[in-house]
Amino acid sequence: MMTWTQEHPMTIVGLVLWAVGILWLMPGRRASKPRPHKIGVLIVALGLVTFCLSCGKTQSELADDVMFWVFAIGALMSGVLMITARNPVYAALWFALATLSTCGLFLLQHAPFLAAATIIVYAGAVIVTFLFVIMLAQQSGAAGYDQRSSQSLLATISAFVLLGAISLTLQSEKIDIVRPVVVAADSSADSAPIAGNMSLTFNLSPEPPVIVPVMPGNVMSKAKGKTPVGNLKGLGKSLFGDYLFAVELAGTLLLVASIGAIAIAPRREQGAI
Amino acid sequence: MTPDEQRFLLVGAGLFVLGAIGFLTRRNLILMVLSAELMLHGVSLTLVTFGNMHQTNEGQAFTIFTLTVAACEAGLALSLVLSLYRKSHSLDIQLWSELRESDMSGPDFDSSAERGKLSSYDDIPTLTPAGIAPKDPPRTTPSTGPTATRV
The missing domain is CATH 1.20.120.1200 (NADH-ubiquinone/plastoquinone oxidoreductase chain 6, subunit NuoJ)
Structure with a gap:
């Protein structure tokens, strides 16, 4: 009982909200001023959503x-x-x-x-x-072109057709991903490798899992030895190791863009903005 | 692909599509640039999810390059918007539809009052119609022109 309440607090919160909402909606004993109806419906809905979402989850x-x-x-x-x-x-x-x-x-x-x-x-x-x-x-308040949009029906329909196509592709195809094998960082060589689990918990521990290089395909994206994934160290190794020239190129791009922005922007002598 | 990854990809696709709708429908120049940035957010989220899916660092590395290009794009776009604003004194994108080819039909204007606001500006470049050889412009004879008297 105690462990269940500790492991499922949101379920209890959902049950309590549900009950409070029913009590809120119930006609009172005395013929007093009725409580606002929408708040009770909102409380019941919140409790139901919380209860249904938290069912069977730690x-x-x-x-x-x-x-x-x-x-x-x-x-x-x-x-x-x-x-x-x-x-x-x-x-x-x-x-x-x-x-x-x-x-x-x-x-x-x-x-x-x-x-x-x-x-x-x-x-x-x-x-x-x-x-x-x-x-x-x-500076002059609301402009007319902000109040009206152009071709909103066509744009919305075509964009949502695109989104529907993406959703269909994502949810209907069985896409096989070659997952790398993740072992613990401090494990010795003879320990059994655990299959890569993709849990969404925060992984900010100082010893991240390292990847045993089993990935085929791109040479650059092959996991290299004990390169950790997802933290600053691994990202820095990837950026300044594999993609060093690309980083230099990105710096050059920033320089060129700043020069271009200064050159394109109107000068003050040609008229105030 | 697990459902956890699927829903991240779907959120990325949703952000991309919302940015596309904003880019296509809004008429404010700045809002169009902002919508393009929203599309870049969707792409970044998808890249990070792909990287997490394959347990490599490449997704995050690519996203950093996306971030760099987005910063460059924002700077350049804002200076372009400022110089366009100097010419037309408005942020309306439809004022610049006169830059189309002359034999194409223009977009439908909502109000005729905003139309022709740019016609007083003579330094806007115009495109020659593609495919058809343009006629020779009428030439003034050099004897009667004002340049002859100056020389």
Whole structure:
């Protein structure tokens, strides 16, 4: 009993919410002012969803599930609200929220460095620059072109046909992935290798699993010896080992882009913006 | 492919499609660039999921390059938007539909009041129609032209 309550707290929360909602909706003993109906329906729905989602799941699985759904719904809803926002400032802020949710999904995929870098680059630089440009260019309130969209029916239909095709392909085909064999980092050679488990728990331990190189295919993406996967060390080894020239090229690209941005941007002598 | 990976890929595809809708429908130049960035988010999430699926670092390494290119793109796009705004004093993308070829039909304008706002700008380049040889422009004789008197 005690272990069950400790392992399934969300189930109990769901049951309690369900009961509270039924009590809320019940007509009272005294003929008093009726309670608002919508709140009771909301409480019952919340309890039911919590109970159904938490059935037959342990706490860590449930935590992963809840975090995934929070971040996924956050990203998709922020995207919808961003592309439908009438005010471009609100659109930029919704985009920032979508970026943060995407970074949460990166964290769930064992990419903490990438999440931090994306937050720094997007929320720190891109959003601020966009907001500056919006406020420079739109000083006179709402513009007519923000209130109307062009060809929204065609664009939405074709985009959702594309999304349906992607979903169909992802969910109908049995795609075989050659999974590498993961052994523990400190295990000796004679220990039995465990098949690669793809659990979504945070893997921030100092001893990450290393990959025994069994992957065919791309020479670059072959796991090399004791290269750890998913943390900063492995990413740095991959970036500055396999992709050193690409990193130099990316630096050159940044330089060229900054020079180009300075050259393209209007000068102040030619007229104030 | 486990269902865990599938749902991450589906969220990535959803972000991409939302960005595509925004890019196609919105008429604000800045919102179009922002929608392109949302598409890049979807691609990044898909890349990271692929890397996690195969237990390699390549997905995250590619995503870092995507991040670099997105930063370059944002900088260049914003300076382009600023220079376009200087010419038209508006962020409406449909004002620039006059850059199309002259024998193509243009997009439907919502209001005729916004049309022709750019016609006072003479320094906008125009495209010659493809396939048909353009006529020779009428030439003024050099004896009557204003340049002859200057020389």
